[in-house]
Amino acid sequence: MRATRWLAATAALAACCGVLAGCGTASGTDSQTITLYSGQHEQTANALVNAFEKKTGITVNIRSDDEDTLADQIVTEGSHSPADVFYTENSPPLESLQAKGLLAKVDSSTLSQTPAKYSSPGGDWVGVSARVSVLIYNPSLISVSQLPTHVSQLAEAKYKGKLALAPQETDFQPIVTAYDRAYGKSATLSWLKAINANASGHVYPDNETIADEVNRGAVAFGIVNQYYWYRMRAEVGAGHVHSDITHFAAGDPGYVVDVSGAAVLKSSTHQEAAQKFLAFLVSEQGQSIIADPSKSISFEYPIASGVTTQAPETPFNQLRPYPMTIADLGTGATAIALMRQAGLL
Numbered sequence: 001m002r003a004t005r006w007l008a009a010t011a012a013l014a015a016c017c018g019v020l021a022g023c024g025t026a027s028g029t030d031s032q033t034i035t036l037y038s039g040q041h042e043q044t045a046n047a048l049v050n051a052f053e054k055k056t057g058i059t060v061n062i063r064s065d066d067e068d069t070l071a072d073q074i075v076t077e078g079s080h081s082p083a084d085v086f087y088t089e090n091s092p093p094l095e096s097l098q099a100k101g102l103l104a105k106v107d108s109s110t111l112s113q114t115p116a117k118y119s120s121p122g123g124d125w126v127g128v129s130a131r132v133s134v135l136i137y138n139p140s141l142i143s144v145s146q147l148p149t150h151v152s153q154l155a156e157a158k159y160k161g162k163l164a165l166a167p168q169e170t171d172f173q174p175i176v177t178a179y180d181r182a183y184g185k186s187a188t189l190s191w192l193k194a195i196n197a198n199a200s201g202h203v204y205p206d207n208e209t210i211a212d213e214v215n216r217g218a219v220a221f222g223i224v225n226q227y228y229w230y231r232m233r234a235e236v237g238a239g240h241v242h243s244d245i246t247h248f249a250a251g252d253p254g255y256v257v258d259v260s261g262a263a264v265l266k267s268s269t270h271q272e273a274a275q276k277f278l279a280f281l282v283s284e285q286g287q288s289i290i291a292d293p294s295k296s297i298s299f300e301y302p303i304a305s306g307v308t309t310q311a312p313e314t315p316f317n318q319l320r321p322y323p324m325t326i327a328d329l330g331t332g333a334t335a336i337a338l339m340r341q342a343g344l345l
Contacts, residue, residue, distance in 0.1 A: 034274055051275055202218075262277075
């Protein structure tokens, strides 16, 4: 999601922290209220929350914004944060809060539902779903044979004016991290400057805009996560889709799997109810909501409880991404610094 700043709300949130922190103090979890800071797409979060409330009787107040904005808000609020649970699209904001000691340990029974490689190495957050980076392109403007097969090729002069980017999206950070891991900081900075020049006039605020602009023929191609294309197709109808998607070459640094995850805040006064929400996200019921586009319009890959996607997309076990661990992705700080140096942020 976009990396815009939520400065106007800071004072208001801080003022109401004390009030919200006292909510839901009834004994047991069936009459409690928890606060969810959600950086996930609202349709997905709402579908999951509605099912959880119906199942448990626990009320969930959702505050939705960009995940990096919410992570910064949690840091600002510190031990007075009203948030009980933080739910993100990508792992770096969770890793950042973990490094600051702001997350509680996730129940081992919950962690066991997701393959360990998709959750926090320290056990402080659990992986919920995944997406993969793709090229979205308009065949009337560029053929699939003309597209780059390696992310490094985006810097080539022949793509000037044809490339669309959304560098403010936190989804773009893992690609930069992968490039840095593969080629080093100097090469990454040069690459970022070159693609910034190539995307001149087509640097957009988010992946939804890239998908729309490519689909309507305003620009030839761009980089998004796969689910943006599938969501767009579901929303506008297959007859109005004039674009397609394809992957980079297997193992290329541009071919990256991102993990969406959730954590309980160490400062939460509703630890039991918050842990129940995490357990629900990775349960068979929760994962089935993610797996079924008719329920959540998610088109993300479920990664827990053995559930597989029902969407007509490349099966998760057939993806061949760049080999990179959650620990390798880290907090995203290096990627952000490099993008700022290159003028992309």
